[in-house]
Structures are given as C-alpha cells and as structure tokens.
Amino acid sequence: MLAWFKCLDNQITTVKDCLAKCRMDERCLTLPTLTLMANEREWTGVPSTTQLLNGTMYEFLKLTQPYVVDPDSRAFMLAGTKHHTSLEEIAKTLSLPSEVALNIDRDIFDLLEPEGSSFVLTDYKLWGSYRVARALGIVEVGKKPDPSGAVYKTSGKWGKAGEPKMVSVFQSMPQEVDLFNEELQLNRYRVMLEELGIAISKMQLQVTVRDGGLVIASGRGITRNIYRVPINRLDDGKVKEYFKEKAILLAEALGRGYCHEACNIRECWEGVRCKGYCEVARYCPKGMLYQQESSNG
Numbered sequence: 001m002l003a004w005f006k007c008l009d010n011q012i013t014t015v016k017d018c019l020a021k022c023r024m025d026e027r028c029l030t031l032p033t034l035t036l037m038a039n040e041r042e043w044t045g046v047p048s049t050t051q052l053l054n055g056t057m058y059e060f061l062k063l064t065q066p067y068v069v070d071p072d073s074r075a076f077m078l079a080g081t082k083h084h085t086s087l088e089e090i091a092k093t094l095s096l097p098s099e100v101a102l103n104i105d106r107d108i109f110d111l112l113e114p115e116g117s118s119f120v121l122t123d124y125k126l127w128g129s130y131r132v133a134r135a136l137g138i139v140e141v142g143k144k145p146d147p148s149g150a151v152y153k154t155s156g157k158w159g160k161a162g163e164p165k166m167v168s169v170f171q172s173m174p175q176e177v178d179l180f181n182e183e184l185q186l187n188r189y190r191v192m193l194e195e196l197g198i199a200i201s202k203m204q205l206q207v208t209v210r211d212g213g214l215v216i217a218s219g220r221g222i223t224r225n226i227y228r229v230p231i232n233r234l235d236d237g238k239v240k241e242y243f244k245e246k247a248i249l250l251a252e253a254l255g256r257g258y259c260h261e262a263c264n265i266r267e268c269w270e271g272v273r274c275k276g277y278c279e280v281a282r283y284c285p286k287g288m289l290y291q292q293e294s295s296n297g
Helices: 015-020 031-037 049-053 056-064 071-093 129-136 180-195 236-256 269-276 285-295
Strands: 002-006 012-014 067-069 111-115 118-127 138-145 166-172 200-209 226-231
Touching (some): 002 015, 118 180, 129 138, 129 200, 180 200, 180 226, 180 236, 269 285
Parallel strands (some): 002 067
Antiparallel strands (some): 138 166, 200 226
C-alpha cells in the first residue's frame, strides 16, 4: 500500500498530505504528475497477470504493508503510460482492438491486428537498452577494426597510437534470450482470447528503446530505436498451471497473514531489485540482507 512520498529534502510525507498541500516552498512536480504517480490498482481479490509474474513475497508485502516511494523513481512509469496511451489512440482511429480488459481482474492486452481469419497479439514495451539486449540475446563476441577506418590517437591499454581503432562485435545468441515473463504474459492473454473464440496466429512485443541512439545503447549492441520481438507459443496447460500455482501461493499468504515464499533469483533480478528497486525490501528478510550488503559496499 503506497502510503508516503519521499521529498527532495529526504523527509517523508503521507501521499494524502502531499496531494492536499506541499510541505515545501513549492512542489517538486506538478499536482497531476504526483496524482498519477500515487495511483495504484485497487485490490479486488483477483491477482492480475503482472502480479502473478512478480514474486509472491513482493506482491504480498505491497498489498499488506505501507511503503514509501520517491516520485523521481516513477518517472519512467509516466513515460510508459504516455507511450501506451498514444498508441492506443492511434489503434482506435484504425478500428483495431486495443487496451481491452479480458476479465474481471482487468488484464489488458495492447493490440490485436487481423491476419487472415486470425489475429496477431502485440504487447508494447518501453525498455532500457540493457533489458532490450537481454530480450534479444545480444552479447559481445569479439572485436574488429572500426569500419570507418579510425585509428587510436594516443597509446594506452586499448592499443598504440596509429593502430586501427577496435570496436565491439555483437551477436544474437538464442541461448542468451531472456523472455520468461513476456512469454508467460502473452501466452496467458492468448489463452484467454482463444477461450473467447478469438484465434491468435502470432504473438509479439514491440519494444521502444528508452535510451536508443545513445552511446550506452550502441555499446550494448542495440542499434535501432524500436524492435519487434516474436514470442513463442507455450503449452496451454503449462501456462494455466503456472498462474494457478502462483495465485494459490498469494491467496494462502494473504489468508494466513504472512508469506514464506521469498522471491527467487529471477523474480528479484539476481538481487538488483532488492538493492534498489523494491519498495517493500525493508519488510523482507531477503531484501534486508541485500540492502545491508549494498550499504556495506
């Protein structure tokens, strides 16, 4: 439960008080911006696909414990919302189904486009280049002379002055592709749609690179600003079983008032989420350990 905002002076104020009247000389952000950042999906008792893809501990704590958010940390959430809204508006002018709720838990698919007698299911993403590289399985496989013919102007660990400048060579490796969550997400939407009688021929992501065109992106092998990423079709039974088991775990934790299931290594992003991106880490033994490790350097 989002209860507090962290102000620019590192003081904590309740969300209600912040929206009613800023405690500082002037607001850090506009009132509409802060209001949108404070908007949380109301818990209806039925978990969404996104909640079930997250760790059970993470979602349990977010539903049961008050937590604080630095508004600055939600900047990209606003960009993602605007990104989806703009594409939704265009889809509607083209009479294409978009942003339609599938069931009572408000699972929403982004776009359906006709392909013969069936449809292509698309989900929009706004990701940083690091996440895009992982989704595409792009890794550095070696070095080669810069095609521009550039040479090193000074000597150093990179080479001697006058020698050809070396640049990284990247390659997409299927075994490095990381689309676990996205495959489950879109396949669950596909199953829901097909149960409604809507045939899905293909699934895909359309990913906009948040830092596309910058050196940091090209340094990861990301050379385009938008990518289309095909999504594999999974077995219907396995998809249903995965989400059924996760829903049971969350319901049991909420029913007894505590959770045993710490996020696994994938759900906690190998500890990265715990160290800097988890709003409820201070309530979680695993999260506290990671944060202590981070503070100790």
